[in-house]
Structures are given as C-alpha cells and as structure tokens.
Amino acid sequence: MPPVDPNAFTHWTSLGLSPIALQLGPVAVRWYSLAYITGILAGWWYLLKLLDQPGAPMARRHADDFVFDATLGVLLGGRIGYVLFYRPDYYLQHPVEIFKLWEGGMSFHGGAAGVLIAILFYCRRKGLNWLRVTDYIACVAPIGLFFGRLANFVNGELWGKPSTVPWAIVFPGAGDVPRHPSELYEAGLEGLVLFAILSLLFWKSDARYKPGFLAGSFVLGYGVFRFIVEFFREPDEQLVEFARVTHLHMGQWLCVPMILVGLYVVLTAKGRRQRVEPVAGDASVA
Secondary structure, eight states: OOOOOGGGSEEGGGGTOOSEEEEETTEEEEHHHHHHHHHHHHHHHHHHHHHTSTTOSSOHHHHHHHHHHHHHHHHHHHHHHHHHHTOHHHHHHOGGGGGOGGGOOOOHHHHHHHHHHHHHHHHHHHTOOHHHHHHHHHHHHHHHHHHHHHHHHHHTOSOBOBOOSTTOEEOTTSOSOEEOOHHHHHIIIIIIIHHHHHHHHHHHSSGGGSTTHHHHHHHHHHHHHHHHHTTTBOOOGGGHHHHHHHSSOHHHHHHHHHHHHHHHHHHHGGGGOOOOOOOTTOTTOO
C-alpha cells in the first residue's frame, strides 16, 4: 500500500473509547465483561420468546436451568480454545495468565464447542432432544457474537489489515496505518446478518421442525462469514508466520470443518423431520 496520511483517517483514540466501562475504586468494570453479561441475558430473553412458540423442544424451566451450564460452556470452552489454538507456547510459560479472562482472549470455536458439550450433558440429564435444543440455542448465539465483536472494537483489538477505505481507522498499537475495522465487519455479519437469517428461518418457515436445520444454518453461516472477514483481518501477532506458510489464517482453517459440517447438517435435515411432541409440563408447547 502506498504511503498515506494517517491524519486523513479516523483515529480510534478520537472516538472516546476505553476498555474500562466503569471504575469503582480499585475495581475496573470492563466492556468486555459487560458484553458477555449482556449477550447472555439478551440471549436468555430471546430464547424464552422462541420457546413460547408451538413445537418447542424444552420448557421455559429448562431454559432457566440451562443458563448456568451455557455460561460455563462459553467461558471454559472459549478460554481453553484460545489457549490451545492461538497462544499455547505463551500460556505454557505463564499458566496463571489463563485465568485472567477480564483481559480478553477468547476463541469462538472453543466457546461453541463448550456450549455444544454443555447442551449434550444437559439434554442427557433431562431427557431432551439434543439436536432440536441446539437448533434453538443457535438462533440465540448471534446476539452474543454481536456484543462480543463490539467489545473487541471498544478494546481496540483484533484490527484489520491496512486499508485506505473511507471508514478505515488508525488503531493504537498498530502503527500510524489506517486499517479495516474488521471487528465491526464481524459484528455485522456474524451478529446482525446471521441473526436476521436465523430469525427468518424460525419465524417464517418450518425450519424448527427439521432437527438440525437451524443449527446447521448457524454453523454454515458463521463459517462462511468468518472465513470471508479473515481476508480483511490482521492475523494474531504470534500466528503471522503460520498464515504466511499456510496461506490462510488460523480462524479460516477452523472454519473449514464448520462449513462442511454445517452444509451436511442442513442438507440432511429434511430426512430427520419428525412429529414434534410437547414437552411435559409446558402448556406453551403444542
């Protein structure tokens, strides 16, 4: 990219943003933490709306119980995934740093795996259909993704590649180079657009009666959107060489199996269509 005048572009520091939302004496409340809390609460509320519709695979009481399991799955899976996929050498040398979740460092792929495991164990305990419950959780997931990506932007992290597009931003720590605000691209595609797609499928079609269709659509949609955005995103500092050698970012390699699995689950969902039985004790299910 030819030399450009960084003053001709918006600087992140001029937006009045800070990773810290509120300072309570020695305690700093970070936007990153609030994003997770907001995503979980908003997702819980929306899940209850979905369960009010005919054909729900679980009762509202199950959703209330599952919130803790889902939160644990997101946090543990997201952190473990980040440690294993993105910075294994660093955390092997600094194991205490693994527990500093408030400083960021979460992997979506790890968090997704954690939630899937949590759903599996919960459904086995309660005798619920794992795949159909996953369909409903998938409709909720983009809400958390949206707030999480906004928090990345507020933190001034995970910036994009150098660019001269009018909306490029100069991020602190990334030199005097305007860059794609790739965090906002992800918030829009993985959050808003994917939420809209799944909402249309749920509310305007019979997708929820085809076990796996909504979950597969989420996995496929996320995989495609993330794969595309990674072309505009700077690879993690410790994975620059990996991206150069393999010609793809770590996030893209992790999305390839997601795309394949999601496509398979969607294409085979019609064959799993079944008569939906009401959940015992839930008058809203018909």
